[in-house]
Amino acid sequence: MALVGRSVPRSDGPAKVTGTARYVDDLTRPGVLLGATLRSPVARGRLVGIRRDPGFDFTGVTVVTAEDVPVNVVALIEEDQPVLASGEVRHTYEPIALVAAESPILLARALRALTPEIEPLPPVLSVADALGRKAQIHGPDNIFATYRIAKGDAAKAIAECAVRLTGTYRTHHQEQLYVEPQGMLAFWDARGAHLVGSLQCPFYVHKGVKRTFSLDDAHVDVTQAVTGGGFGGKEEYPTLLALHALLLSKKSGRPVKMIYDRQEDIEATTKRHPAEVTITSGCDREGNLSAVSIRIVMDGGAYVTLTPVVLSRGALHAAGAYRWEHVAIEAVAVATNTPPNGAFRGFGAPQTIWAIERHMDRIAREISKDPLALREQNLLRVGDTTPTGQFLRESVGVQQCVEEARNASGWDRKRAALGPAAAARPVSAMLRRPAPGGPAPRKARGIGASVFLHGAGFTGSGERTLKGRVAIDMYRLLAEKKPRFTIRTASTDIGQGTETVFRQIAAEALWVSMDRVDFAIPSTATVPDSGPTVASRTVMIVGSIVEHAARDLFARIEQNRQGLGGSFDDAALRLIAREGTVVSEKTYETPPELVWDDATYRGDAYPVFGWGCDIAEVEVDLDTFETTVLGFWAAQDVGKAIHPVMCKGQIEGGTLQAIGWALNEKLVLENGRILNPRMTNYVVPTSLDAPRFTTILVEDPYSKGPGGGAKGIGELPMDGGAPAIAAAIEHATGIVRDDLPLLPEDLFAARKAGS
């Protein structure tokens, strides 16, 4: 059959290229009202009331405040966030009241006729303010979570090393900027609450609705509309939006649609956590790494959301793709009065990988070693252990990634031609070409590398606790002489290709053609809970449940065929005749050898890791400090590419988000307000900013992965882009940046500061 490994046409493609795919804003219901949100203009304060303009006629307008919320909490990891603020307001843009009306004009006027009355309180606006307890805004110490990881004795080992280096590395906010803004359509009927929306995790929304409205499973139905990108931004946030739309619908007795405009989406929804990471390392003069001590501080924003999990993943990736005998990691996340930070592709790892990769370049500089050679001599291999003591059993393809990227990019040749770091070169050597009859264009070229890893699937015992489920139905359509199959799963296709890849996996395991296998629209009323669409777990974890469910079903059909004869289809139809729809439901079984202790943070942090090596070649204009990415080579170990074209699409798209984070994107906050909440001034890369990618799929299979060894790769490509770009800029200009971003003004400031 060989469906796996083939780039078949994506099954949701035709609807998307003809404009017939229905996103949430393309849906409506009879009598639908539009909803909007009244938000806090200040970062912190006491909400004393909501003033209604006495001159405004509220006829035809539904207004919802905190008093209308049955249980005023958003059920996530903790229940610290209210659905609508009451008492203390904790961040700018925090929802205070909701309005619904029939027309956009009436809605806008009604929103303007409401004014929150807030007595301002002193806000905590920075990590330093939070740790210094400028005000107490969360628990006794403003700390959301703390993790410690220890292996050996790092402090003692560092003290004994010949080369000891310390650096502090900072990363900034990042907006997911999915091109489809958040949106939700809500209504109630005799069967309870119904939602259709742009979302990644139907069962997260389901849980939140059950809690706030005290409903049972059967009375909440959450269905995914075609979703225009997520990148983590539609992981936890849609729960809040769903609750808002349902509140308005309940009070008005009408269906309610809420669609954010771009500004509201950028202002109100979650961002990537800013982080500060301090690393002290010890190695010998040849660059053999020995010990590392790392302290991570992340800014969680105003509410917990998913911060502890983001912090944990950041900590678990902080030592990078290298062998260290001794490791000490401490990670802390604090509360501030800024919009809550949350899930974004990479989930804490891009922040700490940025730090360790910049630090590796610092070591290379210190001992005058080729930065890629330094990395290569310290790479983790099968048989090594990670900082949590995880023994790497298999599928460590990082060495091959480095070799492939090195060769494809011409690293050795280019490094030799350009020489060592630019600071050591005279300005004349930095010139790209002589200018014909004029002053030379002052442009400098450089090439830089990063090496990285990303744990696929939930951290630690997450999958064991979750017990994700998938069902495959086999049934017969009246007019057909062959059985049909439907995969039922809560894994959503948000663009990454879940639908197509799951159909490939199931069809291959069933030995049928793909056109006989359908993918059910994820709806909590009809699909089992496969867990959320996050954590690079969809293909590797849920895909493997799909594969097992399909294999079980195939075995049943085959058994019937061997007993009673005839063809595969005859046997399948006999089973259908006997049972009606034949259901094969399967629960994820965590490999028994995986052991994790949450109390000590020791053991198998992830079932397996994806690996990568990125190499960037850049040209920096020495007058304007603009960086052009001339070429980008990404070699990434994906285990097995089930759909090579879509797999490359993930790597290229994720890498460009990382490049954008480094070179284009900069969220400016002042007193807890976002000064650039629009696409005009929060700039993401266009087709002209994007480099031409050379994407190399390395396949070192994972024995438990579906399709012959697939690993999760959704987040991996987000990890390596920024440090590779920074290294290339350093090589080109001698400007060493330890902090993101690397916009022209940042490079200019660094050059002026004499870096």
Next chain:
Amino acid sequence: MRLTFVVNGRSRTLDAPPLARLLDILRGPLGLTGTKEGCGEGECGSCTVLLDGIPVNACLVVAGQCDGRTVQTVEGLGRKDGLSFLQEAFVKEGGAQCGICTPGILMAAHALLAANPQPGEGEIRESIAGNICRCTGYQRIVESIRNAAKEQAEHEPG
């Protein structure tokens, strides 16, 4: 105002405020929801349609500008017997992921290929520079357009 214009080859007449956005007319009274809104300020290009063959942001064009003119949207791209070469290539080559930018990018690419049937990579990138895609890194989109141009040249020479 009374607005008469040709949409996807068909003459349409309707009443609309002269300053209504073309985007809202298409998505509302005309029911053509294939054209998407991503930012409402001409930055993302998701609402790109062709006005007399030229790509425009439908969020920045008002009804009054469209009277007597011709508009083409993604719904008007297909051929009688199925998908156009461009649409086909986007499905096969990974040009569409989440799909929200796809209608706008298809319109921009359609205009490019109409004017320049065999564009180079630079010309392809330039033609979609007004369309933001956050999923693909653009490489598969460029490949899709390049492949469509090739297919088109083979099937419709001259």
